[in-house]
């Protein structure tokens with residue numbers, strides 16, 4: 001970190017309400033009472049300068065910050081900085097600015113919903129009821145529910161946002177209130193440390209899910225059940241889930257996404273770019289979401305492994321970012337665009353699990369890391385039939401580093417440290433594993449729908465773009 005110098009302020013001013021000359025060559029200053037005694041040969045001139053510097057628009061600030069000449073004034077102001085008498089008059093993200101981003105996002109969400117035929121007031125009221133009682137629900141309870149899968153996803157995202165982005169719960173609730181016929185213009189959003197732009201991304205997911213909840217989900221997988229009827233060790237659970245995952249993949253319909261990625265048909269270029277944009281988004285968040293697991297009171301060996309896992313992952317998002325750049329996408333474009341709804345859902349659920357369901361989180365980590373012996377199909381298929389097959393060389397580096405670090409064994413490595421698990425605990429992990437496996441497949445197949453079927457560009461900026 002850099003120290004907090006005067007240059008770190010956007011527009012500083014002196015918060016000095018008390019200035020009193022005591023005698024010749026001596027004066028006292030402080031925020032509201034005397035805190036510092038200053039001696040100076042040029043006492044009167046120094047007092048005058050201090051008075052000027054209480055104004056953030058004073059010309060003296062510029063000369064003070066831009067010229068690195070030391071001197072009495074500079075020393076004094078640097079001392080004021082140390083003791084906290086220099087303050088900021090122009091914070092980068094004002095509350096007004098944040099509220100304006102949020103109200104624009106709400107307007108955009110309402111506008112995008114108008115493009116759909118969504119008018120399910122009954123569902124909005126039921127979801128509002130769920131959000132009002134969020135503290136009584138959990139991913140466990142929602143996974144045990146049946147019915148419309150998109151309604152369950154809506155419940156899951158609210159549970160996730162309560163962990164990953166609390167103000168998104170408030171704005172999501174406001175949208176549901178609007179759809180229920182009670183427009184809440186009164187309650188305010190408490191942003192805490194969150195950026196208002198993230199709320200917009202969350203609203204985009206909600207709008208998309210609400211629209212989807214009105215359509216029939218054509219995806220049906222006849223998933224073989226995993227029989228769990230006795231206490232078993234964590235490592236055995238990890239191994240069983242790996243094998244179960246492979247069985248599941250056999251049951252899933254052939255991937256249209258993979259066929260398009262391997263082919264030469266229209267939309268392939270956008271599909272490849274969108275795939276790496278999604279890979280970057282997931283990798284960028286995957287690093288951080290290990291942290292909630294680390295922060296818990298785990299057994300020493302497990303904590304050490306989780307810390308090591310974090311350190312081994314840190315910086316890996318740059319491999320994917322470089323590939324995105326090679327495909328013509330800038331970092332700013334990637335961060336100002338709206339990530340795909342399923343991509344966001346996958347990351348939010350992982351984060352929730354890393355905070356609330358550790359066994360399930362470690363069990364499911366290999367879904368993103370890849371299973372032992374599996375190749376990275378994105379790297380493999382996107383490079384075939386490509387004029388510049390080395391465009392993804394940094395992603396390939398990431399892939400081989402992943403192998404070298406043994407990350408395909410991460411579930412076994414972590415769960416070997418948790419000892420035996422009861423039947424219910426194993427069942428919860430299996431349910432979460434199935435959910436993430438399915439969401440992960442949906443996330444990639446969604447790219448096929450967006451970029452090949454609907455011929456959308458690689459990255460998208462408006463909530464409307466995702467409404468089909």
Ligand SMILES: [Fe+2]
Nearest residue numbers: 313316398402
């Ligand atoms: Fe990695």
Ligand SMILES: [Fe+2]
Nearest residue numbers: 313369402407
């Ligand atoms: Fe990894």
